[in-house]
């Protein structure tokens with residue numbers, strides 16, 4: 001474990017234009033843990049993720065990755081920090097104009113000075129690990145949703161990042177593909193010692209994968225803990241999420 005955590009948010013406020021979606025966010029994530037972020041639709045989970053991966057500058061507070069203030073550093077240094085981070089966006093976000101192979105090679109080409117042959121080899125290894133190495137020349141439109149998710153995970157993991165962020169990785173996947181993806185995320189934690197941060201609505205994923213879960217509601221972190229501890233919570237917001245019921249409006253919430 002590092003002295004300062006792989007991710008540290010200190011009193012972060014983040015949102016769009018004038019209106020903050022989240023305020024007062026303090027959060028630390030350490031190596032080797034899977035942290036799930038849950039909350040009702042529109043509560044701000046993706047917004048929080050965007051702030052953590054350098055895509056949305058907070059209005060207040062600081063986001064530290066690997067002990068460095070992400071939004072205070074120069075662009076070049078930020079690139080170096082982000083080369084240690086893998087991101088699996090919602091809806092996969094594979095580049096539609098690039099083949100599967102070029103998609104998976106993209107982070108190596110953009111973020112490192114490695115020779116193309118090495119990046120090519122790394123991409124093929126990752127595709128093989130995820131069982132989609134038969135498709136390297138296909139375009140993203142020519143593969144299934146489950147295959148696209150696996151390709152997207154191969155791309156997120158191709159540089160063996162110490163930190164991986166996934167937004168809804170199991171959305172629209174059948175149970176078998178969801179289980180494949182879950183196993184792969186556990187492998188990253190266990191074999192690679194990576195920290196995995198997952199935004200999800202899938203309570204099965206929360207129960208089986210998370211070491212810690214953070215509940216977002218009413219513009220902030222409402223609760224945090226192990227899935228089993230949260231499942232016993234008396235907080236109506238937390239209870240509703242675990243029982244898959246409509247989440248009651250929290251005082252001060254939307």
Ligand SMILES: Nc1ncnc2c1ncn2[C@@H]1O[C@H](COP(=O)(O)OP(=O)(O)OP(=O)(O)O)[C@@H](O)[C@H]1O
Nearest residue numbers: 016017021039040041042043044045046047048201
């Ligand atoms: N680009 C944007 N510009 C303005 N407002 C936005 C933007 N993206 C999201 N929002 C608003 O910010 C709030 C939080 O959205 P966010 O996508 O973070 O929620 P979420 O918890 O990830 O939701 P879901 O579970 O439905 O994906 C919502 O009210 C949403 O409408």
